[in-house]
Amino acid sequence: MRIRPNFTHNKKSLALNLSALSLAFLMPLKSLAFSPFVVQDIRVTGLQSAEPGMVFSYLPVGVGGTFTEEQATDTVQRLYATGLFDDVTINTNNRVVDIQVIERPIVSSLIYEGMNAFNDKQLNASLLEVGFGEGRPLNPALLDRAKEEVRSQYILKGHYGATIDHTLTPLPGNRVGVSFQIQEGGRARIKDINFVGNEAYSSSALRRQMMQTTPGYMTWFTGSHRFSREGLEQDTQNLRNFYMNRGYLDFYISEPQVTISTDRNDITLNFTVDEGEPYTIRKQQLAGDLMGLNEELRGLIVQREGQVFDNSRAQETVRRIQSRFGELGYALAEVNIHPITDPETNQVDVTYFVNPGNRIYVRRINIGGNVRTRDEVIRRELRQQESAWYDEARLNTSRDRIDRLGYFNTIDITQVPVAGTADQIDINVDVKEKPTGLINLGVGYGSSDKLSFMAGISQDNIFGSGTNLGLQVNTGRYNRAGVIHHTDPYFTSSGISRTTSLYFRENRPYNDFVYNQDDRTYKVRSYGFGMNFGVPISEYDRVFLGATFENNRITLPKEDHQGWVVIPKAYRDFVDEYGDNTNV
Structure with missing residues (x-):
């Protein structure tokens, strides 16, 4: 076998199509074989984005190692397998390995x-x-x-x-x-929906259970006549639930057949069902580890013997039992429904298998999704505590309290088991914030005040602190008012709220005779400051108490104008006795 002094090893010289790597193993390499040699240097050319170190990592040898033809073939294959290169060439000359690549963009x-x-x-x-x-x-x-x-x-x-x-x-x-x-083209519309095998319920009754429909008067607006695979899967499940909730435990629905018209604009849906017969409940029982709560848990069963089996009500029973165990700290309690049917009598024996699992501690509560609202605003509403027994009732109360804040569109609370433990979970509270600010502007016109203006701005979650701040201004010719108020729902750590308000009012009587002559009538100007406290007496009730300080100033017209306007005697007597400036 002759050894060439200059060896070129690539997909072109070997007549290999290395995009199909399997051919690299099939082509004979005898004519291009070379004797192993000790590598003196390795060069890589053609790189633009990749690092040379990445190419070196695919070489089976380094400088000073022995390089063979099998290693060259393997290196080409491995570099192609990265998907980074359109072409890979390995040349050897004077114990130097030259790797030339063409990178893919x-x-x-x-x-x-x-x-x-x-x-x-x-x-x-x-x-x-x-x-x-x-x-x-x-x-x-x-x-x-x-x-x-x-x-x-x-x-x-x-x-x-x-x-x-x-x-x-x-x-x-x-x-x-x-x-x-x-x-895109248009979405295919549902031309017809057909059912085969239904006897107990008509096709029209089954169509009413589906989200997707044939064209109708309002489908141009709802779009329910447009076909989608997701909608078909949901409709199949809806039909299954419809029968299961009416006792048809043997109900079976085959994969729907979708027929498309030649122009791909119309679709026909064909459903084949096997209804079976409805089953009534003969016996219901609880099994598994009931923890001595047999009678209490039996009282949570929604259905009674003699009724037609309803899968939705059976699932409600499961939720009730799980919720009861959740209140006791068993967050991962499992309840499985096991119906045993008797086709001869069309009766079913229902068994609820209960597995409470381990009593669970809450290791950590994680808050997420709050971009603007501070964590403490959410945490102070939680009734479930960290490093405490899991309590589903407290967790539901926590959800309600967070929802009543009014700061979030959605609130999702999930439990995540802690890896490596059997009795700990983390609780994730994920919220989606909504706008909580409000600006209102208004213009009014009346026979006395003529034009009047009103404006207001309020923020229910100012700077994400969970406190409320608002300003309201009304102004007209005879009446003016301005109010600024601030509410801190957690003025104290125990949940006592404080509302502080500062206001201004100015009132003047209307009189056609002195219209547009401000110095010939009286006016009452008031400034006030109030503070109220709300003391919680339960999760949902508060008792409010507070005080308000108000300064009133009455301005009467000058003496030389008394003949021009009638001043109520009560105002004149009040000023004579108490003065024009009083506090209440």
Whole structure:
């Protein structure tokens, strides 16, 4: 066997299509075989984004090691398998290993043109599941899979006529922008819904249980006549629940058949069902570890013997039993329904198997989703404490109290078992905040005041502190008022609230004779300061008490104008006796 002094080992010289790696093992390498040698140097050329250290990590030898033809083949295969390169060449000359690569460009952006049915985030997440996305090398095979994935997502939404094309835009730095041109087409509409095998209930009754419908008077607005795979799955479950809630424990529904018209605009849904017969309850019992609560738990069973079995009411029984054990600290209690049917008599024996599990401690309570609201605002509403027994009743009360704050759209409380323990959980409280500020402006017109203006601004969660601050101003020719108020619901750590208010009022009587002559009538001007406290006496009730200081000043017209206007004698007598400035 002759050894060439200059050896080139790549997919071209070996006539290997290394994109299909299996062929690398099948091609004979005898004509290009070389004797092992000790590596004096290793060089890598052609890199633009990847680091040389990454390439070196795939080499089985380093400087001073012995390099063989099998190792060269293996190195080429392994570098191709990374998906980073379009071409890999290994040359050897004078004990120097020269690795030449052509990098694939990195996808720097994904653009969806003509897309309305999804948002970018949804499709980006779907494409990542097939290995395609921003920051990853552009693999032609994965690009084709990405297009098919986008089309599959549209089919799930009912867009059977959607077409997907793509455009690649080279960018500096060995980067590329990928743009998908999408023609969504219209969502296929449901032309007809057919049922086979239903006897107890008519097809129209079953159609009423479905979210998706055939075209009707209002479907142009609701869109319920447009087909989607998610809607089909939900409708199948709705039909199953409909029968199970009426005692049909043997009910079976096969996979719905979807028939698409040749123009891909109309769809016909065909459901095949096997109803069976309804079952009545013959006996109900509890089994498992009941912890001596047999009679109490039996009282939580919703249904009674002789009634038609209702799966929804059976599930309600499960929730009641789990909730009762949750109040005792058994957060992970399991309750399973085991119905035993007797087809000859159409009766069922229902057994609820109870497994309380371990009594659970709450290790930590984590607050999440509060961007503006401080953690302490939420934590002070919690009645479930850390390092204490889990108590579902306290947890439900905590949820209600957080909801009554009015700061959040949604409140999700979940339990997460602590890894490595059997009796501890963490509680995650995830909230979604909503706007809590309000600005109102108004203009009024009346026969006496003519034009009047009003404005107000309030914030129920000022700076995320859980306190309320508001300002209200009203002004007209004869009446003016301004109020600023602040409420701290936790003035003390025990939950006593404090409301502080500062206000101003000015009133003047209306009289046609002295209209637009301010110095010929009287006016009453008041300044006030109030403070009220709310003392909680239960989770839902408070007793309020407080005091208000008010200064009133009465201004009467000058003496030389008394003949021009009638001043109520009560005002004149009050000023004569108490003065024009009084406090209450």
